[in-house]
Amino acid sequence: MKNSCSVDSNMSSSSNTSSPVEGFGLTTLTALVITGMIGSGVFVTSGFALESLGSREFVLAAWFVGGLVALCGALAYGGLARRLPKSGGEYLYLSRWLHPFCGFLAGLVSLTAGFSGGIAFAAMTCQEYAKGILMLPAWMPSQTIATVVLILCCLIHVEGGRVAARINTTIVFLKVLTILCLIVFGYSVVGWPLEGTGKPIEIPLTGATIGGFAMAVVWVMFSYTGFNEAIYVASEARASRRTVPLALLVGTLITMLLYFAINDVFLRSAPVADLAGQSQVAAVAAAALGGETAEWWMRFIIVLSTLSAAAGMTMAGSRVATAMADDGFLPGWLRGRTGRSRAVVLQISLALILVYLTTLRDLLGSLGVTLSLCSAMTVGTLFLSETQARDKPDKSTQPSRSVLAATVIYCTATLLFAVLYGWHDPWQCGGILAIVAVAAVLWPCVKSSALSHANHSQRD
Numbered sequence: 001m002k003n004s005c006s007v008d009s010n011m012s013s014s015s016n017t018s019s020p021v022e023g024f025g026l027t028t029l030t031a032l033v034i035t036g037m038i039g040s041g042v043f044v045t046s047g048f049a050l051e052s053l054g055s056r057e058f059v060l061a062a063w064f065v066g067g068l069v070a071l072c073g074a075l076a077y078g079g080l081a082r083r084l085p086k087s088g089g090e091y092l093y094l095s096r097w098l099h100p101f102c103g104f105l106a107g108l109v110s111l112t113a114g115f116s117g118g119i120a121f122a123a124m125t126c127q128e129y130a131k132g133i134l135m136l137p138a139w140m141p142s143q144t145i146a147t148v149v150l151i152l153c154c155l156i157h158v159e160g161g162r163v164a165a166r167i168n169t170t171i172v173f174l175k176v177l178t179i180l181c182l183i184v185f186g187y188s189v190v191g192w193p194l195e196g197t198g199k200p201i202e203i204p205l206t207g208a209t210i211g212g213f214a215m216a217v218v219w220v221m222f223s224y225t226g227f228n229e230a231i232y233v234a235s236e237a238r239a240s241r242r243t244v245p246l247a248l249l250v251g252t253l254i255t256m257l258l259y260f261a262i263n264d265v266f267l268r269s270a271p272v273a274d275l276a277g278q279s280q281v282a283a284v285a286a287a288a289l290g291g292e293t294a295e296w297w298m299r300f301i302i303v304l305s306t307l308s309a310a311a312g313m314t315m316a317g318s319r320v321a322t323a324m325a326d327d328g329f330l331p332g333w334l335r336g337r338t339g340r341s342r343a344v345v346l347q348i349s350l351a352l353i354l355v356y357l358t359t360l361r362d363l364l365g366s367l368g369v370t371l372s373l374c375s376a377m378t379v380g381t382l383f384l385s386e387t388q389a390r391d392k393p394d395k396s397t398q399p400s401r402s403v404l405a406a407t408v409i410y411c412t413a414t415l416l417f418a419v420l421y422g423w424h425d426p427w428q429c430g431g432i433l434a435i436v437a438v439a440a441v442l443w444p445c446v447k448s449s450a451l452s453h454a455n456h457s458q459r460d
Helices: 002-015 026-037 045-053 056-083 089-097 100-130 144-158 162-190 209-223 225-236 240-269 281-326 336-357 360-383 385-391 401-424 426-459
Strands: none
Touching: 026 162, 026 225, 026 240, 026 281, 045 056, 045 209, 045 240, 045 281, 056 209, 056 225, 056 240, 056 360, 056 401, 089 100, 089 225, 089 281, 089 360, 100 144, 100 225, 100 281, 100 336, 100 360, 100 426, 144 281, 144 336, 162 240, 162 281, 209 225, 209 360, 209 401, 225 240, 225 281, 225 360, 240 281, 281 336, 360 401, 360 426
């Protein structure tokens, strides 16, 4: 227990830097949240969910439920940001208020599943839709486009800073404006009332209806996982205790409304049988609505969208690696601004491995469960208020009743859907067990390194 306190004491000194006067504002942070969500999952999830559920109404219900859970999560993370507005995400909060091992485990989840996995998923989605625009020679590997996307993200953020953030914000504005135009155009074709056309497809449900719905919600929740994106750069925000929580809530609400509307258009654009199981469901819907021209523009928009999502996750993920290295949980060559650039190269390298070893559908399920459980464990620390004594917070930073209520809803819903999903498809939970096993094996060495770093910092 004494060793844990020593490590935690070092974290307090290494992470508690003051927020910059000229840092990221509300607009930039909200854009970061939106781009973290609207990037890949929304353009592939409904096709898989429709195949599983066989009903447009059930798919839209899954998007609505997932959105409500994400809103509760955004409120809960806002409480975390008000209590400790520092960069580092789940790693920082779990290390401070639960145990350094939990923080190390969360850091591994963030670096592998959260960011490298998410970046890989965005790149693979970009590749799926770019195939209809770019005619590549037959001799090129099928992963060529995804590889180019990852290399671009690496080049943008290796020396990235505020310029990269401004580029990201501009792309987000264009992306949201374009999606709004698509929604208006889509409703002008299919009609504004939320009524389905056609009959559900006749397919057997793979297990109980509740299990199939839970699986769809887990997929949907992966599309919402970027709702906490601003928390990873909280140290670089202006008036972070106010702007970060507000950015989380506003960004999530905007995204939820856009998700529901665009998926309603997708699901009503073509017969259910044409959409079910399609990884390119957005392109199929666009072709049904406006022919080849609409399909081309849809593919172009999604390529831009997924590229910006991958770039946004690259920006946020490097901060987690740097925070862990500053506390001795990762090698010293990842510390500081130079280390941040190296962290970008590291997570892009991991993403490249996933691109060549996995499929979109496999990533969609395993990432959704892993990230949701990690987030639920993190926001659960809001109930451990007595452990905040080390940081001496004032009463204004304590979570309100509404934040605690949102935390209970988020944690309960996340655990429920994870259990139902695991019951429905237990093999997809293997990734979680693998990360826990790796963390347990590495922890003795990592703990020793962190203690040595803490002692060295105290002597300095």
